[in-house]
Amino acid sequence: MMRVDIFTVAKEIFSGAVSKGNIKRAQENGELELYIWDLRDFSPDPHRRVDDYPYGGGPGMILKSEPIFYGVRKVLTPKSRVIFLSPQGRIFNQEIAKELSTLSHIVFICGHYKGVDERVREYLVQDEISIGEYVLSGGEIPVLVVLDAVARLIPGVIGDLESAKSDSFYSDSMDAPYYTRPADFEGMKVPDVLLSGNHEAIRKWREERRRLYGKGTGFRRS
Numbered sequence: 001m002m003r004v005d006i007f008t009v010a011k012e013i014f015s016g017a018v019s020k021g022n023i024k025r026a027q028e029n030g031e032l033e034l035y036i037w038d039l040r041d042f043s044p045d046p047h048r049r050v051d052d053y054p055y056g057g058g059p060g061m062i063l064k065s066e067p068i069f070y071g072v073r074k075v076l077t078p079k080s081r082v083i084f085l086s087p088q089g090r091i092f093n094q095e096i097a098k099e100l101s102t103l104s105h106i107v108f109i110c111g112h113y114k115g116v117d118e119r120v121r122e123y124l125v126q127d128e129i130s131i132g133e134y135v136l137s138g139g140e141i142p143v144l145v146v147l148d149a150v151a152r153l154i155p156g157v158i159g160d161l162e163s164a165k166s167d168s169f170y171s172d173s174m175d176a177p178y179y180t181r182p183a184d185f186e187g188m189k190v191p192d193v194l195l196s197g198n199h200e201a202i203r204k205w206r207e208e209r210r211r212l213y214g215k216g217t218g219f220r221r222s
């Protein structure tokens with residue numbers, strides 16, 4: 001069982017995403033306990049304000065430290081890993097997803113606006129993850145990316161674990177290409193070997209394709 005707490009100023013972004021697919025299944029199966037917190041609920045400000053101007057001036061607003069510290073402290077235990085989604089973080093990949101899937105408690109902090117008060121990174125955050133070398137408006141989509149990748153690795157969450165094991169990045173190679181009915185669609189044919197019933201030949205064909213379709217090769221249209 002994994003517990004996940006998410007601190008955000010844009011709770012509504014999560015509603016559809018966590019009520020579908022593997023994240024929903026993980027909760028239904030009792031494998032994942034998920035809490036999404038609105039940082040405004042932890043603001044000491046009478047107007048529930050969570051942002052302010054940066055000291056020293058400059059453009060953009062900064063997410064204040066108090067709501068984040070007050071909120072996170074309420075859920076923190078010695079087993080928690082506090083993760084800040086940040087362009088400066090380690091770049092997320094399948095290895096990191098596997099590592100996170102073994103934790104019992106993850107606390108995600110979603111940045112917003114120009115960024116968060118640096119004291120959050122200095123004194124509260126234990127790990128920083130980036131989902132790629134570009135800048136998004138907030139940490140909510142990055143959390144969903146990370147959470148989806150992690151949830152499908154929790155044993156019992158996806159119906160067929162063998163299927164996840166053949167996915168790209170699970171081992172060194174990428175996944176093989178797949179086809180389904182019809183065998184001939186407007187003259188575009190499924191490779192004969194897949195229709196042959198020869199399991200050894202199919203296994204070899206898939207292995208060869210997995211080698212051929214290396215990371216980043218993508219779809220090549222001639």
Ligand code: SAM
Binds near residue numbers: 085110114129132
């Ligand atoms: N000023 C910040 C910078 O240039 O590093 C970017 C702030 S961004 C507009 C607001 C928030 O979105 C960040 O604090 C972070 O939580 C999140 N974010 C943006 N891009 C991200 C990425 N590539 N990976 C993870 N989180 C990201």
